[in-house]
Amino acid sequence: MAVLQRVARQSGRQTRALAHATAAAAGHADVSALGVEASPVSTSSLRPMREGDLDAVMAIEQRAYPFPWTRGIFKDCLKAGYPSWVMTEHGLVIGYGLLSIAADEAHVLNICIAPERQGRGLGRHLLRALVKIARNHRVQRVFLEVRPSNPGAIVLYHSEGFNEIGRRPRYYPAKDGREDALVMAIELVADDITAMPPL
Numbered sequence: 001m002a003v004l005q006r007v008a009r010q011s012g013r014q015t016r017a018l019a020h021a022t023a024a025a026a027g028h029a030d031v032s033a034l035g036v037e038a039s040p041v042s043t044s045s046l047r048p049m050r051e052g053d054l055d056a057v058m059a060i061e062q063r064a065y066p067f068p069w070t071r072g073i074f075k076d077c078l079k080a081g082y083p084s085w086v087m088t089e090h091g092l093v094i095g096y097g098l099l100s101i102a103a104d105e106a107h108v109l110n111i112c113i114a115p116e117r118q119g120r121g122l123g124r125h126l127l128r129a130l131v132k133i134a135r136n137h138r139v140q141r142v143f144l145e146v147r148p149s150n151p152g153a154i155v156l157y158h159s160e161g162f163n164e165i166g167r168r169p170r171y172y173p174a175k176d177g178r179e180d181a182l183v184m185a186i187e188l189v190a191d192d193i194t195a196m197p198p199l
Ligand SMILES: CC(C)(COP(=O)(O)OP(=O)(O)OC[C@H]1O[C@@H](n2cnc3c(N)ncnc32)[C@H](O)[C@@H]1OP(=O)(O)O)[C@@H](O)C(=O)NCCC(=O)NCCS
Pocket: 064, 065, 111, 112, 113, 114, 117, 118, 119, 120, 121, 122, 123, 124, 125, 145, 146, 147, 150, 151, 152, 153, 155, 156, 159
């Protein structure tokens, strides 16, 4: 619970995840077992985040967000065992994504590509990997929150099947006060339906 409360308090992102605060931490899986298609950039790959990545992660976080997470939030997520992945290129971290998973719901806590690497399909690849991880944990629904002032991310989420399901007024800190959050979700039921035996 402490981890998600801290995430929400310090970042203004993902208070929805508080509903899942008692969840058992979801374990990491090897990326080769995820079944995610090859990266659009053949030199990039995904692996679980470790504490030793946090200097590189923080360097990206601080450049990519006007209101970045603190190192403590990342540490708490790792400590809690939330699925946390880095995207690397030639051994260097160029992006990362973190999820919380509880029962049949997952939340994308953070998804980020280094500013100079954005716009090359890497964010889409990372989002698909996170959804795949959620699916592998038999999750039925994946949630995320996004600023209305982040149209690039919103277009990406829509194009991957996320729909807007609500709005959280004055959720995020903003330059001129507060900004609402759009809450988006995707249902992951198709595989289960096709796997059901005929009636
Ligand atoms: C959001 C983010 C993860 C997307 O990653 P990315 O690597 O830049 O995105 P991709 O290159 O995979 O683009 C995927 C799609 O997103 C949309 N998109 C991305 N950037 C866009 C922009 N600036 N304007 C409009 N659409 C955009 C496009 O539909 C694109 O698909 P297309 O190239 O086929 O048209 C990345 O921009 C980022 O890290 N931003 C800063 C952190 C952030 O805001 N994270 C999301 C918090 S909710």
